[in-house]
Amino acid sequence: MTRKAPPAPLSQAWTGAQVEAHAHAALTAALDYFRIPDHWEVTLCFSGGDGDNAGEVHVDQTYLRATITLNTEYLRTSPQKVWETVGHEVAHIALAPFDAFWVGLPDKTQGKQREQYVRAVENTVVQLTRMWLRDHPDPA
Numbered sequence: 001m002t003r004k005a006p007p008a009p010l011s012q013a014w015t016g017a018q019v020e021a022h023a024h025a026a027l028t029a030a031l032d033y034f035r036i037p038d039h040w041e042v043t044l045c046f047s048g049g050d051g052d053n054a055g056e057v058h059v060d061q062t063y064l065r066a067t068i069t070l071n072t073e074y075l076r077t078s079p080q081k082v083w084e085t086v087g088h089e090v091a092h093i094a095l096a097p098f099d100a101f102w103v104g105l106p107d108k109t110q111g112k113q114r115e116q117y118v119r120a121v122e123n124t125v126v127q128l129t130r131m132w133l134r135d136h137p138d139p140a
């Protein structure tokens with residue numbers, strides 16, 4: 001999940017088509033960067049609305065599929081976040097085996113442990129996103 005930052009002025013807004021094209025370019029580069037194997041099927045979805053997130057990912061470990069949903073309306077006004085958000089969500093796919101491990105543990109529903117686990121994964125994804133942005137700066 002990638003939280004939203006305050007949007008830029010509308011004068012800098014992109015069209016939805018620009019956001020989608022840039023997101024597809026970012027996805028290709030991020031899948032390569034994070035070495036997501038070719039047998040994974042990763043799909044981009046675009047939604048409008050004022051949800052709390054710039055993007056989120058749903059991972060299906062069993063069938064090796066993932067769907068990244070991007071908030072197009074938000075990203076139109078923060079186009080510099082497109083590249084970062086896609087990289088962030090692909091980093092979540094790279095760490096998805098940890099989620100599969102967690103789900104298999106007994107007593108996984110204990111609140112404090114769950115919170116610590118989610119925070120540790122998110123902090124690691126943020127670090128991986130920084131590496132992505134350093135090694136692959138947004139070309140836009």
Ligand SMILES: [Zn+2]
Nearest residue numbers: 001002122125
């Ligand atoms: Zn996240």
